[in-house]
Amino acid sequence: MPFLSDTPLDLAGLIAEVTAPDRGGIAAFVGTVRDHHGGRPVAELEYSAYGAMAEAECGRIVEETERRWPVRVALRHRIGLLAIGEAAVAIAVAGAHRDEAFAACRHVIEELKRRVPIWKRERYADGTVEWVGTGQAPALTAPGGRP
Amino acid sequence: MVTTASTTVHILLFASYAERLGLERIDAALRPGATVADALAYLRALPGGAELPARPLCARNLAHVGADAALADGDELAVLPPLAGG
Numbered sequence: 001m002p003f004l005s006d007t008p009l010d011l012a013g014l015i016a017e018v019t020a021p022d023r024g025g026i027a028a029f030v031g032t033v034r035d036h037h038g039g040r041p042v043a044e045l046e047y048s049a050y051g052a053m054a055e056a057e058c059g060r061i062v063e064e065t066e067r068r069w070p071v072r073v074a075l076r077h078r079i080g081l082l083a084i085g086e087a088a089v090a091i092a093v094a095g096a097h098r099d100e101a102f103a104a105c106r107h108v109i110e111e112l113k114r115r116v117p118i119w120k121r122e123r124y125a126d127g128t129v130e131w132v133g134t135g136q137a138p139a140l141t142a143p144g145g146r147p
Numbered sequence: 148m149v150t151t152a153s154t155t156v157h158i159l160l161f162a163s164y165a166e167r168l169g170l171e172r173i174d175a176a177l178r179p180g181a182t183v184a185d186a187l188a189y190l191r192a193l194p195g196g197a198e199l200p201a202r203p204l205c206a207r208n209l210a211h212v213g214a215d216a217a218l219a220d221g222d223e224l225a226v227l228p229p230l231a232g233g
Contacts, residue, residue, distance in 0.1 A: 031233050047232070050161055050225055053209040054232075077232055089233050109233055115211065117225070118232030119162035131163040133229035 003058035004049055006080045009090040014074035018094035023072065025098035027105040031089040033082050037132065041125040045132075047079045047088060050117035061111045069104040071095040077118060088120075154181050156218050158190065159225040164203070168195040177218065183207065184214040186224050203227065 011030055019026065035042055054077070062073045074092045082088060089112065093105040120132045153176040165171045168190065175189045183205050190196045204227040205212055218224065 048162060049232075050159070050206070050227065053206055053225060056209045113230065113233040115230070116232045117161065117206065117227050117230060119228060120231045121162070131166075131228065132231045133163070 003055055003075055003077060004051060004079050005076050006078070009076050009078055009087040011087070011090045011092065014076065014090055014092035015094075017074040018072040018092050020072070020094065022096060023094035024096055025101040026092060026094045027098070027101035028093070029089070029091045029105050029109050030087050031109070033084050033086050033088055035084045037122055037124075042084065043123045043125050044081060044083055045120050045122045046081045047077070047118055047120050049077075049079050049119070053117050057116045058112065061108060061115065064111075065093075065104050065108055068107070069095060069100040071100050071104045073104065073108055075108060075112070077112070077116070079118070152179075153177060154179050154218055154220045154222075156181070156186055157221070157223045158186060159223065160190075161225065162228045164199065164226055164228050167198045168193055181218050182214065183212055183216045183218065183224060186218060187214065187226070190226065199226070204230070 011028060015026055015028060033045055058075055062075055065073050071093050077089045078087065091105055091108050093101045093108065095101040121129055122132055123129045156175050156177055158173050158175055160168055160171055175186055177185050177189065191199055202214060206225040206227060207216055208223055
């Protein structure tokens with residue numbers, strides 16, 4: 001399954017992907033579109049990606065995570081035009097116990113935000129449109145994206 | 148020993164950077180042994196290129212690299228604005 005999706009995300013489907021009889025702890029994270037940014041009301045936003053690299057980087061993150069913790073990971077990120085409240089990213093992580101599921105799930109979202117080439121452009125209620133950036137880009141130099 | 152006269156690198160620009168330079172893709176003929184920093188200098192000389200930050204995020208052939216990474220003929224180099232996924 002590709003990690004990028006131009007249709008609404010299905011968290012239940014992701015949970016089903018990682019569920020197994022020996023995995024008793026499932027952690028999930030869903031990031032949704034907020035109705036404000038920097039004090040300005042947001043009307044809608046559009047996600048775009050460097051598709052080939054985003055797929056490769058998501059694959060590396062899942063692989064690294066499953067190597068570091070005894071878990072299975074399912075991950076999707078939405079691209080295209082999203083309305084307020086829609087899910088932009090969904091992650092489901094299943095392990096034998098909750099500790100590894102929570103830790104691995106947190107790792108996946110943090111690494112995605114740090115490494116996966118996805119951008120968003122917000123349209124505000126006043127009609128203006130802006131690319132959303134995190135300011136100074138962190139240096140990502142070594143293989144696997146670790147500084 | 149045969150050496151090629153130049154190293155052609157396929158440069159990709161995205162999002163705000165593509166808008167600033169008015170292009171999403173350009174092929175750059177660089178000197179053999181060129182690095183990512185050389186490709187960035189090439190971009191900075193283009194109209195709008197001076198607006199690129201000093202050290203933008205870069206990816207060579209789908210993986211993050213630093214400015215000192217070497218480029219080979221046929222490499223794809225993506226210059227990435229600050230990431231905003233999630």
